[in-house]
Amino acid sequence: MSGKELRIVFMGTPEFAVPSLRALVAGGYHVVGVVTTPDKPAGRGQRLHESDVKIAARELGLPVLQPVKLRDPEFIEALQAWKPDLGIVIAFRMLPEVVWAMPRLGTFNLHASLLPQYRGAAPINWAIINGERETGVTTFLLNHEIDKGAIIGQIRVPIGEEDTIGTMYDRLMQIGTGLVLETVERIAAGDIQPIEQEGIDESTLHPAPKIFKEDCRIDWTQPGKRIVDFIRGLSPYPAAWTAMYREGSGEEALTAKIFAAKFEAADHAEIACGTVESDGRSFIRVACADGWIRLGELQIAGKKRLSVHDLLLGWRDVQQYKFEK
Incomplete structure (x- = not known):
C-alpha cells in the first residue's frame, strides 16, 4: 500500500510542525484533518492567538479541531468521523490512549533528539547547552509514556561550534519533514x-525538561565553554540573561539578555567572576571561572538588541558595572 492511500490525522501546534504538514499536503497525502490547541489570548491587548499549525491548516483548506480536553466525547466523536488510518504528532500535547490508539495503524511522533536521549519538551536546547556535538530527529510509536514509544526511524545531525537553538531548530525542522514522509511510506x-x-540505564540519559526564565540565568562562576554553550542553547529564544549593577551606586540591578559570546581562556584567579572589562569601543568581556566571556550581542532590558560595538556608542560607563553570578 502507498502512504497516499492512508487517511491521516495530523496533530501539532508550533512552527516546527508546519513544514511537515505542508509537505504531506504538497506530496499528495490524504490529510483528513488537523488537531491543534485552542486559540489563546496573547500580547498587551490579549487578542486571541492562533497556533502556527492552525494558520497553515486554514491556508491548506483542511478541517481543524481544537479540543480543550482530549477526552471530551464530542472531540472523540469528531475524530472518529474522520476514520483515520494513521496519526502523526509533532510538538503537541500528551495524548490519551483513546486518541493515539484510534487510527488502525497507530500514531507516531516526530521528536527532535536521538531518543532515548533528551526526552522532554526542549530537546534541542538541552543538547546544545550540554555541549553535544550531535543530535537528530526520531520517529516513534506513541504509547502510555512520554517519548518512550518504540523507535521507527532516526537521522543523525551534527551540531557545529557556532550553532544555536535558532540554527538547529530550523535545520531539524526541515530534516524532520523528510523523516515524517519516509515513516508514513x-x-x-x-x-x-x-x-x-x-x-x-536511565541514569545514563539526559533529560530535556521545559525551560523557564530562571533556568536561563547565567552563572559566571562556571567554566567558559559551559557558559558559551549555555548561551548558544538559548539563543535567540528564550535567551540567556544576567543581572548587572553599578557597584557602589545603590541603583537597582538591570537585566540583559545575551545572544552571542566567545570564550577566551585565561588564568586570572585574582579577578572575581562577573567582573566586566571593556575598551569602551570594541569589546566587553566578563570574567568567568577559567577566563573571559567576550560578548557579541546583547539586549539591556527596555532597549534594542545590539552588537557590542553599537551598544558601546552610547554606554560609556560599562566598566563600572558587575554582572551578578
Missing part, C-alpha cells in the same frame, strides 16, 4: 521493525 508498506526503548 514505511508504515503503509508494512516495512517497519520498531525498536522498543527497554533495558536502558
Whole structure:
C-alpha cells in the first residue's frame, strides 16, 4: 500500500510542525484533518492567538479541531468521523490512549533528539547547552509514556561550534519533514521493525525538561565553554540573561539578555567572576571561572538588541558595572 492511500490525522501546534504538514499536503497525502490547541489570548491587548499549525491548516483548506480536553466525547466523536488510518504528532500535547490508539495503524511522533536521549519538551536546547556535538530527529510509536514509544526511524545531525537553538531548530525542522514522509511510506508498506526503548540505564540519559526564565540565568562562576554553550542553547529564544549593577551606586540591578559570546581562556584567579572589562569601543568581556566571556550581542532590558560595538556608542560607563553570578 502507498502512504497516499492512508487517511491521516495530523496533530501539532508550533512552527516546527508546519513544514511537515505542508509537505504531506504538497506530496499528495490524504490529510483528513488537523488537531491543534485552542486559540489563546496573547500580547498587551490579549487578542486571541492562533497556533502556527492552525494558520497553515486554514491556508491548506483542511478541517481543524481544537479540543480543550482530549477526552471530551464530542472531540472523540469528531475524530472518529474522520476514520483515520494513521496519526502523526509533532510538538503537541500528551495524548490519551483513546486518541493515539484510534487510527488502525497507530500514531507516531516526530521528536527532535536521538531518543532515548533528551526526552522532554526542549530537546534541542538541552543538547546544545550540554555541549553535544550531535543530535537528530526520531520517529516513534506513541504509547502510555512520554517519548518512550518504540523507535521507527532516526537521522543523525551534527551540531557545529557556532550553532544555536535558532540554527538547529530550523535545520531539524526541515530534516524532520523528510523523516515524517519516509515513516508514513514505511508504515503503509508494512516495512517497519520498531525498536522498543527497554533495558536502558536511565541514569545514563539526559533529560530535556521545559525551560523557564530562571533556568536561563547565567552563572559566571562556571567554566567558559559551559557558559558559551549555555548561551548558544538559548539563543535567540528564550535567551540567556544576567543581572548587572553599578557597584557602589545603590541603583537597582538591570537585566540583559545575551545572544552571542566567545570564550577566551585565561588564568586570572585574582579577578572575581562577573567582573566586566571593556575598551569602551570594541569589546566587553566578563570574567568567568577559567577566563573571559567576550560578548557579541546583547539586549539591556527596555532597549534594542545590539552588537557590542553599537551598544558601546552610547554606554560609556560599562566598566563600572558587575554582572551578578
